[in-house]
Amino acid sequence: MVEKRIPISVKEAVTRVMQFEKEGKKEEVSIYECNGRFLCEDIVANHDVPSFDRSAYDGFAIRSVDLKGASKENPITLSVIDEIGAGQVCQKRIGEYEAVRIMTGAMLPSDCDAVVMFEVVIEGSENTQPYIIIDHEVETGTNLSFQGEDVKKGKTLVEKGTKINPGIMALLATFGYAKVPVAKKPIVGIFATGTELLEVDEPLEKGKIRNSNAYMVMAQIERAGATPVYFGKLQDVFTESYEAMKEKLESVDVLITTGGVSVGDYDLLPAIYRKLGAEVLFNKVAMRPGSVTTVAHLDGKLLYGLSGNPSACYVGFEIFTKPIIRRYLFSSKPHLQSASAILGEDFLTANAFTRFFRSTVSWKEDGLLHTVPSGVDKSNIVTSLAFANALTILPSNSTGYQKGERVNVLLLEEEAGSEWPWN
């Protein structure tokens, strides 16, 4: 009566999914709208930074040659013949024993080769002609920022696939990217399945629960960088469900369903995948929660049958769907970022399958990352997800794990990502 499914390892399951990774489409958006988007091209410096030699301080631009031999006993006087603020350019020639008052960031006059700061000169004026007195020698190059000192033209600064953050915004502005080339956001469709589901605005009924998975997955899709489209609920009725999925599949890059992938009497997804002609990559993974996660492939598109169980659904998305979205977004590190952490609680039961428990990691005084389960760790426990910022990986073993052991975690909020955390 019950279909027998053969579980495969998480690593093998991820490998099967990643066969279908591909980079997405490109578009240009205004710099005002690019924050948080993913670059689809490398940013290359199109000019030196600074693009000219400039003063690093407020002071006076001088010719160091004029100050040879200057000392407390032999101070040297320079005539101040011009003054320039940042953005202004000195139009005069600077001759022997002449100087220019200059502000931070202003371009060094071409006849000068150093700057002395306000604080180290004596200022005066004679017949409205200002002068300065300097009592020390000054090396050429003093207090300057040199052309190209920060960045040389032609240097690759940020690689494609990187999420745009405030620092990258500064680079984009510096190099004149009024339009920014970013990855188009893939469209990820969602159906929730299950006759037991009420919508969020429906009153609670006996035997029913509100649909929480669709809203959760929408937020996960956004966090991954894609655009979610919620197509509503499917009743556990084959023909309607099949027709709805077939129709909507056209309009999305990835299609997610929640629920209906187990082996219960009303779990229709396996039959729907068959009728669609989709190739099922796997329907059982040696992991908890999420062992019934099913992924299928049809005409270049992936169909994710995530569990109806909130935690299993959550984990299935992060492990199998997020990296596909990140590859669409040109990332070379599409998987969740992995890290080593100290287990904060005993887990003394044997695991036949790899466990991913929803965890809160934190940094203690000892400088180590510590991981504790966020809420009770049963796969139906929705509250454990609210404070999860990591998944702790407990590989299958017969003895469980003890508090204080070193374990691997996958960080849910870290943008850097991993190339392949499944060693």
Added chain:
Amino acid sequence: MVEKRIPISVKEAVTRVMQFEKEGKKEEVSIYECNGRFLCEDIVANHDVPSFDRSAYDGFAIRSVDLKGASKENPITLSVIDEIGAGQVCQKRIGEYEAVRIMTGAMLPSDCDAVVMFEVVIEGSENTQPYIIIDHEVETGTNLSFQGEDVKKGKTLVEKGTKINPGIMALLATFGYAKVPVAKKPIVGIFATGTELLEVDEPLEKGKIRNSNAYMVMAQIERAGATPVYFGKLQDVFTESYEAMKEKLESVDVLITTGGVSVGDYDLLPAIYRKLGAEVLFNKVAMRPGSVTTVAHLDGKLLYGLSGNPSACYVGFEIFTKPIIRRYLFSSKPHLQSASAILGEDFLTANAFTRFFRSTVSWKEDGLLHTVPSGVDKSNIVTSLAFANALTILPSNSTGYQKGERVNVLLLEEEAGSEWPWN
């Protein structure tokens, strides 16, 4: 000639700013639009979860009393009189030696007290009447999820000020929040000052640089959770700048300017603050970069004079502006999250002021957080910001710091935050 300013400590400067912290306004948004927003009220469970006793597996709901004495030698047969999927409710009374076929998540019929899984029964049928044979006793409560097991009605689940993430979305949906109470985003206005600035779409000119600070700060404001409004550039002309700031101040919750706060000839902000009648909280902080950061207060609004220097501007925002925004958003941990890390490079020069260097933190095999400067650490070096996910704090000392030392870092991307990292 040069104004003498007295630097105050970072801790004292933050303390002065935080005198003016206040919680912002509230609004309701659709659950479809609340991801990433900040809750302005605690989320309290308005019903038990589960809201009824339900089956944790696909199987048969039974009365454990019927199976007393069942064994391999003495298997007991139950008549299967109904079947229910999740969302369905059994309408029949279940009598002696009767059972109901039940799917995961379905409500337990009131006459039953346990579930046996498909896998452990033998199914058969006689004259179309299905039956099951069970060869073991079953304890009451087996394979059930009990009402209130996950959450009891009335429990506070998430505190106000928390950023809505996928797990919180699931909770909101579960408890029927079609509309979600969130903090209104404060409006943060930005002026860039400086005659040297070109807009992002202008070609490079001699002596000028493109305005990168405004775009960077806009992204920082978004990351903090507020709405940026860019008012454009101000030339270094007093009356125009004063009028523009006075006018725009009306329309914002916080006003930021970049540049113009130093003691150069064209640094107009001190005079503008005076003419506005704003109380200057400080104009010199014992920190690098960002020592000229100036914060003023006028009629309940804060005016931030951030440095024109990109790195100084960046650090000034994160230390002084972000916590004010997060308090508007009802957060009780508004400051950057602090952590302990291992310094990845020598910093052997003496610091008179506390240094905040833009850093990339990462987790190595040893489970420790490691911090290295992201790019060259000079305050004008814009590229160092692109890869910064932390600020490393090096308190002033006379000997510098050695590679391998334990230092504190502030994590730029972590949402949890700190109550007060300035001990």
